[in-house]
Amino acid sequence: MDDQPDGFKWFGEGFDGFPKILPDDCVQYTVYIIDSKLNNFSVREQLRKVQTAANALCKNLLKDFIWQRDAFGLEMVQQKGQSFLQGRSNYGDSVEDEWLIVYLLRELSRQFPQCWVRVFDSDGEFLLIEAADALPRWLNPEIAENRVWINSGKLLVVPKARANGQGRLEALNVDDALAFIQTRASDFLHIPSMESEAFYRLQKYPGQIKSSVHRAIVTIPRKVAYVLHEIPAYISQAVEAFYLRDPIALRPLQARDPFRLLFPPENFVTVSVKFTKVGYAQLKGQDYQAPVSWTAGRAKAPDMQGQTGSETGMKITCGFEMLLSDPHNVDKKSVREIKLLLEDLDAGEEQLPSDDEISRWEYTQDDESWLDINFEDFDKELSGRGDQIPLGQGAGFGDRAAQDNLRKMVARFEKFLNDDDGPAEDAEFPDDMDNDDDSNSADGTATLDGNSEHGEEGIDFDEDRFASMMSDMMGLAPSTALDTANQEAHAAHPAAVVEEDDAILDEGKEIRRVMDGMEAELRQAGALSLNPPTIDKTVSGNDSSSSPVSVSGVSTGPNSSQPR
Numbered sequence: 001m002d003d004q005p006d007g008f009k010w011f012g013e014g015f016d017g018f019p020k021i022l023p024d025d026c027v028q029y030t031v032y033i034i035d036s037k038l039n040n041f042s043v044r045e046q047l048r049k050v051q052t053a054a055n056a057l058c059k060n061l062l063k064d065f066i067w068q069r070d071a072f073g074l075e076m077v078q079q080k081g082q083s084f085l086q087g088r089s090n091y092g093d094s095v096e097d098e099w100l101i102v103y104l105l106r107e108l109s110r111q112f113p114q115c116w117v118r119v120f121d122s123d124g125e126f127l128l129i130e131a132a133d134a135l136p137r138w139l140n141p142e143i144a145e146n147r148v149w150i151n152s153g154k155l156l157v158v159p160k161a162r163a164n165g166q167g168r169l170e171a172l173n174v175d176d177a178l179a180f181i182q183t184r185a186s187d188f189l190h191i192p193s194m195e196s197e198a199f200y201r202l203q204k205y206p207g208q209i210k211s212s213v214h215r216a217i218v219t220i221p222r223k224v225a226y227v228l229h230e231i232p233a234y235i236s237q238a239v240e241a242f243y244l245r246d247p248i249a250l251r252p253l254q255a256r257d258p259f260r261l262l263f264p265p266e267n268f269v270t271v272s273v274k275f276t277k278v279g280y281a282q283l284k285g286q287d288y289q290a291p292v293s294w295t296a297g298r299a300k301a302p303d304m305q306g307q308t309g310s311e312t313g314m315k316i317t318c319g320f321e322m323l324l325s326d327p328h329n330v331d332k333k334s335v336r337e338i339k340l341l342l343e344d345l346d347a348g349e350e351q352l353p354s355d356d357e358i359s360r361w362e363y364t365q366d367d368e369s370w371l372d373i374n375f376e377d378f379d380k381e382l383s384g385r386g387d388q389i390p391l392g393q394g395a396g397f398g399d400r401a402a403q404d405n406l407r408k409m410v411a412r413f414e415k416f417l418n419d420d421d422g423p424a425e426d427a428e429f430p431d432d433m434d435n436d437d438d439s440n441s442a443d444g445t446a447t448l449d450g451n452s453e454h455g456e457e458g459i460d461f462d463e464d465r466f467a468s469m470m471s472d473m474m475g476l477a478p479s480t481a482l483d484t485a486n487q488e489a490h491a492a493h494p495a496a497v498v499e500e501d502d503a504i505l506d507e508g509k510e511i512r513r514v515m516d517g518m519e520a521e522l523r524q525a526g527a528l529s530l531n532p533p534t535i536d537k538t539v540s541g542n543d544s545s546s547s548p549v550s551v552s553g554v555s556t557g558p559n560s561s562q563p564r
Contacts, residue, residue: 022122023090027098029105029119031074031085033112034181044083047076050112051085057104065209066233066276068094069240072101082178092240094278096212102127103205110153116181117150127155131197136160136189143169146177149188155195156188214280215272215364218309222267222352224317227341229353229361232274235316237334239279241326242319243286252325253291253318262324262342263317265294269355270309272363273316281371283315290314 022028033046054074070089077086091097098121105117120126125144128135138160139147147158158180161170172180180187220228228235241249258264275283294314320338329335344350 022088022120024122025069025092026088026090027101027119027121027126028088029074029086029101029117031105031108032082032116032118032178032181033084033114034116034178034185035114036182040081040083044076046112046114047083047085050074050108050115051076053111054104054108057107061104061206061209064213064274065100066213066236066274066279068092068097068236068276068278071233072104092278093282094212094276096208096278098126099201100205100209102199103202106150106153106199106202109150113152115151118146118148118177119150120145120148127198130200131155131194134191134194134197136191138169143171146172146174149177149181151188154190155198156190157194159187159189212277214275214277214368215362215366216275216280216309216312216368217270217363217365218273218313218316219268219270220273220313220317221263221265222269223342223345224263224313224320225269225271225358226345226352227320227338228271228273230341231337234320234334234338235273235275236279237332238316238319238323239275239283240319241323241329242288242315243279243282245322249322249326250291252321253293255293258293261293261321263321265314265317267352268313269358271358271361272365277370283312284371286315288315288318291318294318 031047031050033043033050035043035046038046051074054072058072067089069092072087072089074085074087077084089097089101091101102119105119109115109117123129124141125148127148128139128144139157143160149156149158158172158177252261255261258266323329324335324338341350345352
């Protein structure tokens with residue numbers, strides 16, 4: 001088989017490094033300024049303006065926002081003589097952070113028409129994955145890389161091109177895509193339906209930014225309250241440290257002396273803390289028994305008992321303890337900043353907030369009903385009857401975004417199932433399905449239970465046949481349904497069934513004869529009895545079923561009695 005070119009250059013062929021693989025849960029984005037009238041210096045000036053605009057946009061829109069892991073940010077990069085802005089963010093378990101980044105990039109492209117933005121994640125061109133229902137047939141994952149760009153708020157695609165006139169489509173690298181933008185920007189494909197699908201999740205922004213934050217009242221040590229008041233974003237790091245804890249991370253909390261901890265369980269205050277909704281759900285969903293140090297500390301502080309959010313506050317404090325005690329986190333920016341705050345407190349340069357100061361802090365408790373799922377409404381959503389549920393407060397399950405996403409998913413699935421003209425490669429079936437007993441139509445199209453070739457009437461499930469198959473597989477007694485099936489087969493082909501039954505019966509008799517002989521030899525040798533047996537075996541005639549057999553004084557037979 002001929003080797004297929006993969007674009008990789010070995011040593012001596014212009015080796016430019018091994019292919020880079022994006023880590024899981026990461027999104028990478030790049031911003032280029034494409035203008036043939038600008039030199040490299042002018043391009044860098046324009047990029048700085050874009051950078052400034054990005055910071056201003058984040059400051060205006062993300063004032064109260066908390067990132068699950070990494071924040072959005074653009075840095076100046078120069079590669080192969082070309083300058084551009086680039087950033088990478090790890091969004092962790094919060095996929096909404098990824099879509100917020102896409103929203104910010106789209107807004108920047110609207111402010112700067114000469115900006116060309118490319119964004120992808122560890123799954124590849126995830127915008128095309130989102131718009132899979134509206135993609136052109138030729139746009140497959142093998143050639144999709146570097147084809148999708150955002151410019152002036154629009155989603156644009158580099159059109160297909162044949163490789164050297166051959167039949168297969170050509171894959172693009174970044175240089176090819178940038179050259180296309182420079183020379184043929186007017187030839188980009190703009191498909192409104194595909195753009196609508198790809199940007200569907202952006203419809204809820206910027207309003208979604210505020211609704212992604214949850215405020216809760218918790219009781220925590222005053223030192224923890226001080227740290228969170230200085231930089232509220234630290235809560236995400238503490239929640240993640242608690243959520244991903246392991247036995248090694250828990251070791252510092254096993255100290256019996258609570259005052260050996262960085263955040264000892266003392267001097268408690270009740271404050272309002274901002275969380276991401278994902279982080280708050282992770283914290284609430286964890287069952288965690290208070291460590292020994294906390295048990296002793298709370299016993300000395302009776303006011304802690306029964307305080308609002310005391311368990312949640314304990315989890316937060318333990319998360320901070322594990323975050324700062326783990327040696328793997330030494331180089332993290334947030335850990336270094338928290339340690340600097342604690343050093344300032346120890347040196348007396350800063351003071352813990354007083355009760356009067358804390359009383360002037362924001363004190364808000366958000367509704368937690370979004371954590372609850374009404375399974376009846378969830379079932380209606382899955383069955384396609386979700387439109388009957390009004391999207392008001394207290395209706396449905398979760399929040400509005402969750403309901404919209406599930407309804408869209410169900411609608412897409414139904415559309416796929418009802419698409420009679422869809423390509424065959426969209427559905428994959430095992431190779432052995434051709435051996436099923438389903439009836440075939442005249443044109444070779446398989447039909448099930450008399451239904452049409454498109455299966456409008458559905459597929460019937462034979463429970464009796466399934467039960468009998470499971471019984472056979474597990475070695476259980478055959479079911480009534482299987483006996484009925486055997487009777488029907490006997491009526492249809494009596495001669496074949498009789499011959500098969502006779503063969504099975506003869507084989508069974510032969511096996512039984514061999515087993516009886518082996519048993520007799522073992523008994524004669526005393527292998528089956530603790531006492532040496534005396535064997536008196538009498539066989540009369542050819543009917544072994546009616547012949548008495550005496551073994552060690554025990555007679556077996558139809559009319560035998562057992563002496564005591």
